[in-house]
Amino acid sequence: MTSKEDVAIRMALVHYEIEEGLREVYRLHAASGAEAELDEPIKLLEVNENTISAGIMPLGFAADPASGFDYPCAIVEITPDEFEQLKRGEIQLPHGWTVGEPLFGRKEASQVSP
Amino acid sequence: MSVTSWTVAFAKQARADFATWSLLKSRPDVPQCHSLQFLQMSCEKLVKASLCLFGADPYKLQWSHLYIEKNIPLVARQQLAKMSRAKPRKWDAVLLNVRHLAREIERLSPAADDGGRRPDNCEYPWEDAASQIHVPAEHTFTNLRLLNEPAGRAFLKIMHAAIEELA
Numbered sequence: 591m592t593s594k595e596d597v598a599i600r601m602a603l604v605h606y607e608i609e610e611g612l613r614e615v616y617r618l619h620a621a622s623g624a625e626a627e628l629d630e631p632i633k634l635l636e637v638n639e640n641t642i643s644a645g646i647m648p649l650g651f652a653a654d655p656a657s658g659f660d661y662p663c664a665i666v667e668i669t670p671d672e673f674e675q676l677k678r679g680e681i682q683l684p685h686g687w688t689v690g691e692p693l694f695g696r697k698e699a700s701q702v703s704p
Numbered sequence: 705m706s707v708t709s710w711t712v713a714f715a716k717q718a719r720a721d722f723a724t725w726s727l728l729k730s731r732p733d734v735p736q737c738h739s740l741q742f743l744q745m746s747c748e749k750l751v752k753a754s755l756c757l758f759g760a761d762p763y764k765l766q767w768s769h770l771y772i773e774k775n776i777p778l779v780a781r782q783q784l785a786k787m788s789r790a791k792p793r794k795w796d797a798v799l800l801n802v803r804h805l806a807r808e809i810e811r812l813s814p815a816a817d818d819g820g821r822r823p824d825n826c827e828y829p830w831e832d833a834a835s836q837i838h839v840p841a842e843h844t845f846t847n848l849r850l851l852n853e854p855a856g857r858a859f860l861k862i863m864h865a866a867i868e869e870l871a
Contacts, residue, residue, distance in 0.1 A: 604785040608795045640803065644774040650711070650757020652869060657786035664758050667778050685759065 591660050598632045601659060602693035611640030613670060615693040621686030632663040635689060637673045645672075646681060710762040714753035715870035721746035722867060737812075737826035737840035740848065744772070744812040744826065747863060751775040753870045769813040776806035776863075783862045801855040802862070808847045 592600075602615040618633035619625045631650070648664040666683070668676065675681045676689070683689070721742045728739035751771040756762055765771075780802040784795045810816045814825040823830035824843065831837050850856045 601785065604788050605781065608781055608784050608788065609799065610796055640799075641777070642774050644770070647755060647760075647771075647775060648758040649751070649754045649775055649778055651754065651782050652757075654786055654869075659786065662757075665778060665782070667774075 592658070594628070594632055594661055597658070597660055598634065598663075599693055601632065601663065602634060602636075605634075605636065606694070609636075609638060609640065611638045613637045613639060613694075614673070617690035617693060618664075618666065618683065618687045619690040621688075625690075628661075632661050633687060634663065634665050634693070635673075635683075636665060636667045637670055638667050639670060641667050641669055643669045643672055646676075646683060648684060708756055710756040711753045711870055714749045714756060714762070714765075715867055718746045718749035718753060718867045719871045721749060722864060735841040736845055737843060740809075740812055740845060741826045743851075744809050746867070747772045747776055747806070747809050748813075750779060750863065750867050750870075753867075754779060769815045770810065772810040773803075773807045773816075776809075777803050779866050780859070780862045783866055798855070798858055801850060802859055805848070805850060805856065805859050808845075811847075812845075 598617055605615065606612050614637040616635040618635050620630050620633070624630045633648070646666055646668065648666050650664050651659075651662065653660055653662045672681065676683070725739050725742035725746060728734045728742060729736075731739075748769060748771060752760070752762070752765045754775070755765060755771070777799060781795075781799060784798065788795075811818065811822050811824065812826040814828050817823050817825070823832070824838065824845070826840050826845070829837055829839050851860070
């Protein structure tokens with residue numbers, strides 16, 4: 591089974607290829623070190639110029655190993671303005687999640703073999 | 705994370721709404737507003753099914769109708785991402801149409817009137833800027849004619865696949 595990290599990077603790459611408005615993608619980390627556990631979903635924060643401002647709404651997706659997505663995932667998609675609000679602490683992530691490492695850009699993602 | 709019973713419940717209702725839309729749209733004696741209302745409800749419940757996966761309160765979700773424009777493009781993109789695994793391609797045009805359709809489907813709800821700029825909806829009569837009163841049952845929703853074109857069929861296939869994944 592591919593590692594969570596590789597799947598997260600691949601997912602970010604595919605999203606980037608599909609979504610022209612995508613500007614930045616970050617991993618989100620669960621509270622209390624749970625991120626390393628295999629049953630903890632991959633969580634991505636995606637900053638998208640093409641989305642609308644509607645607050646933090648984590649949308650969940652089931653795992654789909656046939657498509658190369660071996661883990662369930664949650665995607666939080668926000669506008670660039672909302673990302674600035676998040677950085678200033680004016681809006682919060684749910685469940686104690688924190689913003690982790692950036693998965694963008696293209697260079698890191700392309701290092702993962704398909 | 706496990707697929708919660710609320711997720712499955714919303715997805716099953718989305719499936720039933722989608723099937724009813726499919727049935728009604730082929731009936732010439734059924735006003736377009738009624739079939740479209742089932743499509744709007746189906747999209748809404750699909751989004752709510754996905755939101756329930758991460759602990760959204762299902763009862764709070766029931767009282768809001770403003771989830772489609774924001775979230776259906778993301779649902780569609782995830783479906784396209786899976787397809788890209790087998791056959792990478794650009795989906796810009798598809799996503800553009802998905803955004804358009806999601807916006808217009810959300811506008812079918814009376815609650816989504818875009819600050820009064822879009823009073824047209826599939827449930828209640830409305831008055832336009834020229835003081836003309838419109839009846840949903842007699843109205844042609846031209847902004848959604850894309851549904852009858854290839855781009856619309858692609859949108860519907862994507863929605864159907866996303867519902868079946870969760871139901």
